[in-house]
Amino acid sequence: MSQINKSARQILAPILSNKRVGQYHQIIVSVGDIAAQCKPGNFVAISVGGESSRMVLRRAFAISRVSTSSTVGGTMELIVAPHGQGSKWLCAQGEGVTLDLVAPLGTAFGIPTEPVPVLLVGGGYGSAPLFGLAEILNSRGCRVDMILGASTGSKIYAPMEGKRSVNSMRIYTDDGSMGTAGRVTDPIAEIIKDLNVAVIYSCGPMPMLAAITKITSEHDVVHQCAVEESMACGIGICMTCVLPVSNEDGTVSMLRSCIDGPVMDGSKVQWQQVGTQL
Amino acid sequence: MATGGYSVMSTLDFSTTIGNAWFPAPTFTASGCASSGRELAQFFPLKDMGGVVTKSVMSKPRAGRPTPRMAETPSGMLNSIGLQGPGIDAFLAKDVPYLVEQRARVIVSIAGETVEEYSTLARKLRSVSGISAIEVNISCPNVENRGLVFACDPEASRRVIDGVRRTIGGELPIIAKLSPDVTDLVSIAKGVVDAGADGLALINTVLGMVINVDTMRPHLGGKTGGLSGPAIRPIAVRAVYQVHAALPQTPILGMGGIASGKDALEMILAGASGVSIGTASFGNPTAIMSIQAELKQLLLDRGFTSLKQAVGYAHRPIEGE
Numbered sequence: 169m170s171q172i173n174k175s176a177r178q179i180l181a182p183i184l185s186n187k188r189v190g191q192y193h194q195i196i197v198s199v200g201d202i203a204a205q206c207k208p209g210n211f212v213a214i215s216v217g218g219e220s221s222r223m224v225l226r227r228a229f230a231i232s233r234v235s236t237s238s239t240v241g242g243t244m245e246l247i248v249a250p251h252g253q254g255s256k257w258l259c260a261q262g263e264g265v266t267l268d269l270v271a272p273l274g275t276a277f278g279i280p281t282e283p284v285p286v287l288l289v290g291g292g293y294g295s296a297p298l299f300g301l302a303e304i305l306n307s308r309g310c311r312v313d314m315i316l317g318a319s320t321g322s323k324i325y326a327p328m329e330g331k332r333s334v335n336s337m338r339i340y341t342d343d344g345s346m347g348t349a350g351r352v353t354d355p356i357a358e359i360i361k362d363l364n365v366a367v368i369y370s371c372g373p374m375p376m377l378a379a380i381t382k383i384t385s386e387h388d389v390v391h392q393c394a395v396e397e398s399m400a401c402g403i404g405i406c407m408t409c410v411l412p413v414s415n416e417d418g419t420v421s422m423l424r425s426c427i428d429g430p431v432m433d434g435s436k437v438q439w440q441q442v443g444t445q446l
Numbered sequence: 447m448a449t450g451g452y453s454v455m456s457t458l459d460f461s462t463t464i465g466n467a468w469f470p471a472p473t474f475t476a477s478g479c480a481s482s483g484r485e486l487a488q489f490f491p492l493k494d495m496g497g498v499v500t501k502s503v504m505s506k507p508r509a510g511r512p513t514p515r516m517a518e519t520p521s522g523m524l525n526s527i528g529l530q531g532p533g534i535d536a537f538l539a540k541d542v543p544y545l546v547e548q549r550a551r552v553i554v555s556i557a558g559e560t561v562e563e564y565s566t567l568a569r570k571l572r573s574v575s576g577i578s579a580i581e582v583n584i585s586c587p588n589v590e591n592r593g594l595v596f597a598c599d600p601e602a603s604r605r606v607i608d609g610v611r612r613t614i615g616g617e618l619p620i621i622a623k624l625s626p627d628v629t630d631l632v633s634i635a636k637g638v639v640d641a642g643a644d645g646l647a648l649i650n651t652v653l654g655m656v657i658n659v660d661t662m663r664p665h666l667g668g669k670t671g672g673l674s675g676p677a678i679r680p681i682a683v684r685a686v687y688q689v690h691a692a693l694p695q696t697p698i699l700g701m702g703g704i705a706s707g708k709d710a711l712e713m714i715l716a717g718a719s720g721v722s723i724g725t726a727s728f729g730n731p732t733a734i735m736s737i738q739a740e741l742k743q744l745l746l747d748r749g750f751t752s753l754k755q756a757v758g759y760a761h762r763p764i765e766g767e
Contacts, residue, residue: 173488178732215729222521224675224705224729270731400516400523401728404485407478407501407527408516422509422530427485443667446509 172427173403175205178270183263184243191322192293193259195246197267203234203242207276208301209394209431212244213402215268216254227254228402228426230371230394231272233300244271247296247325273402275431277301277369277392283309284366287359288334289352289380290316291372292323297394298371299330306333313363314338317352317376321345353379360387367392370434378439391434397425412438412446420446458745459752462496462720464697465619465644467578469551469720471496472753473710473738476701476724477555477581477623477647478502478527482541483548489731492550495738496720499647499699500541502557502583505566507533512667517656522675522703523725524654526668529557529586534570546576553621555581556610559589561602565609572614579619581699582610582643585650597625597650600634604641611642621699623647626678626685632692645697647722648689649682675725679703683716690717690758705733707740714741714753715760 184196199206213226233245250259261267280286286305288298295316305312312333317340318324324339324346331337339347340354353376359365360383370380371394384391400406403426410422411429413436420438423429462472473496480486483498492498510530517524531537534556545552554577558564564582571580584596584606596602607622614620622643628634635646651672658665682702690698700718704710705726713721721741726733750756 172484176488178489178730223518224521224725225518225523226729268730398514398516400518400525400725401731403489403731405479405481406516406525406728407481407510407530408513408525410510410513410515410530420509443512443514445512445667 173273176270176273176403177202178268180266181269183261183265183267184240185263186259186261189247189327190325191249192325193248193250195248195258197244197246197269198240198242199234199244199269199271200242202271203236203244206231206234206244206272208297208304209274209276210272211274211402211430212246212269212271213273214258216257223254223257225400226270226402227258228273228399230297230430231300232296233303247293249293270402274426275429277394277431279304279308280310280367285311285313285363286367286369287356287363287365288312288314289356289368289370289372289376290314290325291352291376292318293325294372294394294396295325298369299327299333301369302330302333311335311363313359315340315352315355315359317341317372319343321347352376353383356380356383357387360389365389370394372396374439374442377434377437381434381437381439385435392431393434393437394430395425395432395437396430399426402426412441414438422446458742458750459754460742462697462753464579464621464699464719467619469496469578471738472714472720473734473741474499474553474699474720474722475727475734476722477583479724479727483545483550486727486731487548490735492545492548495734497551497553497578498545499553499581499722500537500545500555501531502529502555502581503531503534503537503567504529504557504559505534505563507531507536514665514667517665517671519654519656519673519675520677522673522677523728524656524666524671524673525651526666526671528668534567538570538574542574542576551578552576553579553581555583555623557583557586558606559586561590561605561609564606565613568610568613571618577618579621579645580610580614581621581623581647582607583623583650585623585625595625597634598628600637603634604637607638607641607643619644621645621647623650625650626681627653631685632688635689635693635696639693639696645699645719646689647699647701648685649678649702652678652681674703676703676705676709679709683712686713686718687716687760691761694758704737707737707742707744710737710741711744711756714756715758717758717761719754719757
């Protein structure tokens with residue numbers, strides 16, 4: 169059918185488990201065949217609030233990991249921070265509750281064809297999809313190093329098993345409560361040189377992605393970033409989640425982060441024009 | 447209709463007409479809520495609904511307003527997109543052929559900044575095959591009159607529709623999309639019908655604002671935005687009811703927060719010949735399909751044998767009076 173949203177399906181999916189992990193919830197959902205279609209970087213759009221909800225819009229969450237081999241069929245893992253009303257509702261739903269979800273949506277991280285050294289950079293809960301990505305990159309023979317940052321230690325998401333797929337993991341917090349005091353972007357230039365990094369994969373707040381793009385522009389490094397922009401629909405029909413992105417001919421277009429993203433080439437996003445009139 | 451209720455009708459004529467355009471079902475997308483149509487095609491065949499009302503297109507490509515463009519509100523949302531779009535030439539080259547290929551029925555929505563721009567757009571549509579009707583979105587600022595929205599100015603509304611009517615001749619039905627943000631909707635509706643509109647689309651979004659209490663500034667990049675969703679449904683039902691009472695022969699495409707078959711039926715009873723679904727599709731990509739199925743059943747349950755019998759049924763005199 170259509171090329172847009174080409175693998176996406178809307179299903180009713182039961183929650184298999186919902187565990188609190190620090191300030192986050194790890195929610196496992198039974199999604200059947202959809203799991204096999206999900207790639208790192210893709211997201212899921214979930215209805216929140218139940219039948220009589222006054223929340224009319226779906227909530228978009230990065231798919232942190234999928235499994236196609238569990239005993240109950242395909243599963244999807246979400247790492248959710250109970251921030252707003254929608255995510256609080258989701259975090260309060262227990263095992264057995266059925267979710268109305270649409271997945272997989274959006275673009276995925278590109279996997280290098282050669283086993284090159286790569287660096288994964290996560291900000292706050294943005295690190296969630298990087299662990300599934302790390303497993304795939306690792307299985308392709310890439311050297312995977314990871315740096316995570318947040319304002320404070322309790323906002324770092326770094327599960328023990330996630331460390332298995334990475335060569336090294338460093339943590340940076342603004343207040344120094346975990347890892348090194350400082351910004352996650354501080355060591356990037358040095359790591360690029362030391363490890364001969366070919367690709368940076370990033371996920372986190374916009375200022376972090378913009379700062380990484382500035383660093384990669386001074387080195388010969390590809391920057392694939394997963395952007396976060398508020399969305400109403402997640403499927404490309406509302407035009408609210410747009411970002412200024414440069415075209416081949418040098419012009420700039422407002423592209424939808426739901427269907428032309430969330431994974432975008434950082435060097436093409438015109439970060440300084442975000443939130444301005446083109 | 448058969449009010450006895452002794453025989454259950456199992457067949458229903460679900461079709462509707464706007465001007466000379468016939469649609470097999472009374473369910474449409476709302477302009478600006480289905481993008482090019484391709485996005486929804488993954489979730490259901492576009493030909494299965496009454497028709498696609500395309501996103502309002504202007505003469506030139508347009509980048510639209512800065513972000514943030516959206517704020518969720520209780521039972522609704524505010525949007526401030528600013529008519530981002532590819533411009534009429536790219537739209538006719540890419541989007542219309544796709545919809546025609548999908549065998550979808552197409553209502554093209556146009557928007558302009560001057561009376562002349564609307565006519566120019568209509569001229570480009572005149573010879574395009576596969577279009578069932580034109581929606582004229584007059585909820586745009588008129589750059590020739592201090593940015594006053596056409597739809598809020600009875601004279602400017604009439605001039606836009608008159609210009610489009612003259613340009614396209616008598617063939618293609620014209621649907622004028624009106625704003626609820628006016629003091630006398632009925633007089634504006636009468637004006638555009640006099641000027642040559644075959645149908646009316648009611649209602650466009652309601653102007654609103656959200657202020658972010660952290661930044662303590664308007665949340666949207668465009669400061670104000672259009673409120674949509676169930677929050678505005680009673681306003682839409684009232685608007686459709688009032689306009690249908692004044693213009694019972696004019697088909698109305700009713701919209702504003704329709705999220706279920708019951709909501710759609712309410713709009714039809716108020717006087718709409720068809721319904722458009724917008725914000726509900728944001729929350730549920732298959733909303734139009736479920737609304738369509740529910741509406742059909744609700745009409746059958748009430749003993750109607752055709753959709754047309756139900757149009758404006760809430761206006762019937764109270765028995766015994």
